[in-house]
Amino acid sequence: MERREGKVVSIGEVMERNIELATFDPVALGGFTQVPNFILRDGTLSLGAKVAYSMFLHFNWYNKGCFPGQDTIAQHMGMSVSRVNEYIKELEAAGLVDITRRGQGKTNLYRVHFAVKNKVVRRFRKS
Numbered sequence: 001m002e003r004r005e006g007k008v009v010s011i012g013e014v015m016e017r018n019i020e021l022a023t024f025d026p027v028a029l030g031g032f033t034q035v036p037n038f039i040l041r042d043g044t045l046s047l048g049a050k051v052a053y054s055m056f057l058h059f060n061w062y063n064k065g066c067f068p069g070q071d072t073i074a075q076h077m078g079m080s081v082s083r084v085n086e087y088i089k090e091l092e093a094a095g096l097v098d099i100t101r102r103g104q105g106k107t108n109l110y111r112v113h114f115a116v117k118n119k120v121v122r123r124f125r126k127s
Helices: 047-063 070-077 081-093
Strands: 002-004 007-009 097-100 109-112
Touching (some): 070 081
Antiparallel strands (some): 097 109
16 A cells, blocks of 8 residues: 555555556456456365455455454355455465454455475476
8 A cells, every 4th residue: 555645545546557558348347357367276275265365365455454344245246254364364374365363343364375385396397
């Protein structure tokens, strides 16, 4: 986040656009979030944990920081806060997210890892 004239502004307001989509398609205009393949292919992660990881990437990319409230994540995922909390704990246990608790009434700070931890990385050859 950046501050301008005492007001917090998002990355979309700060960065100059260098790509514009020439479409009126509401799906394309809503944007996309890329998820690393090692997350998608990890059979040990639940579907909910994968979606929660994707939501962290979404919030981080568009807001230049990742500290959404669990209620916001739950609303976007269409799940209860307690269920989302389980998925976040799963990501933390897998070493994919570090959580810094910022205190009463404040959202947590989530540090999302883009590295495979404690896993065997396989190289796939083209056939």
